[in-house]
Amino acid sequence: GESVGLHLPTLSVQEGDNSIINCAYSNSASDYFIWYKQESGKGPQFIIDIRSNMDKRQGQRVTVLLNKTVKHLSLQIAATQPGDSAVYFCAERVQTGANNLFFGTGTRLTVIP
Amino acid sequence: DAGVIQSPRHEVTEMGQEVTLRCKPISGHDYLFWYRQTMMRGLELLIYFNNNVPIDDSGMPEDRFSAKMPNASFSTLKIQPSEPRDSAVYFCASSVGRYNEQFFGPGTRLTVL
Numbered sequence: 001g002e003s004v005g006l007h008l009p010t011l012s013v014q015e016g017d018n019s020i021i022n023c024a025y026s027n028s029a030s031d032y033f034i035w036y037k038q039e040s041g042k043g044p045q046f047i048i049d050i051r052s053n054m055d056k057r058q059g060q061r062v063t064v065l066l067n068k069t070v071k072h073l074s075l076q077i078a079a080t081q082p083g084d085s086a087v088y089f090c091a092e093r094v095q096t097g098a099n100n101l102f103f104g105t106g107t108r109l110t111v112i113p
Numbered sequence: 114d115a116g117v118i119q120s121p122r123h124e125v126t127e128m129g130q131e132v133t134l135r136c137k138p139i140s141g142h143d144y145l146f147w148y149r150q151t152m153m154r155g156l157e158l159l160i161y162f163n164n165n166v167p168i169d170d171s172g173m174p175e176d177r178f179s180a181k182m183p184n185a186s187f188s189t190l191k192i193q194p195s196e197p198r199d200s201a202v203y204f205c206a207s208s209v210g211r212y213n214e215q216f217f218g219p220g221t222r223l224t225v226l
Contacts, residue, residue, distance in 0.1 A: 032212070034214075041219070042219055042220075043117070043204050043206070043217030043218050043219050043220050044156070044204070044217045045217070046214045046215070046216075049214070089155075089156065091156075093212075100158050100161075100169070100172075101156075101158065101215070103155050103156040103157075104155065105155045106155065
C-alpha cells in the first residue's frame with residue numbers, strides 16, 4: 001500500500017534561520033502532494049501543495065520541492081518564526097483513485113527564540 | 114465562515130459506552146471526511162461523503178464504527194460499544210470538489226477508559 005514517511009521526527013532551529021523538512025513517499029502513482037501544519041490542539045492546516053508535473057512551488061516564506069526520481073518532497077521555511085513551531089505533515093494523493101490523503105507521521109519543528 | 118465545527122472537543126467515556134462525535138462542515142462544501150489521529154498510526158482516513166452519500170468507508174476499523182450524514186450541514190461518527198483502543202483525536206474535514214483543499218476542524222479528543 002501507499003506509505004509516506006519522514007526522515008526527521010524533530011527539528012529545532014533558531015529564529016530567523018531557514019528550516020527544511022523532508023518527506024519520502026513510496027507510491028510512484030502519487031501525483032499530488034500537500035504540506036500541512038498542525039499546531040497543538042488544532043486540526044491540520046493547509047500550507048502549500050504541488051502537482052507532480054512541477055519540481056518547485058513557492059508561497060509566502062515557504063517553498064516545496066519535489067524530486068520524483070527519488071520520491072522525495074521537502075518544505076523550506078524562510079526566516080523561521082516562533083509561530084512556525086508545529087508538527088508538519090506531508091501527504092500524498094493518487095488522483096486516479098479515491099480522494100484519499102495518505103499522511104506521513106509528521107515532523108515537529110521547534111523554533112528557538 | 115466559522116470553519117469546520119466539531120463537538121464535543123473532549124470526550125471521556127468508559128469502555129462499552131456509546132460515543133457520538135459531531136461535525137458541521139463549511140457551508141457549500143460537498144465533500145466531508147472523517148479522520149482518526151493516533152501517535153502510533155498518524156492520521157488515517159475513516160470514511161468520506163459526497164453530497165451526503167458515503168463514498169468510501171474502507172478505513173472504518175470495525176462494525177462498531179458507523180457514520181451518517183443526514184444533510185449537507187451535519188455528520189456524525191458513532192462508536193458502539195467503545196473500547197480503550199479507540200482513544201484518539203478524531204478530525205472532520207470538508208472540501209469543495211474531490212481534489213481541492215480539505216479544511217480540518219479542531220478535532221475531538223476521545224478517551225475511553
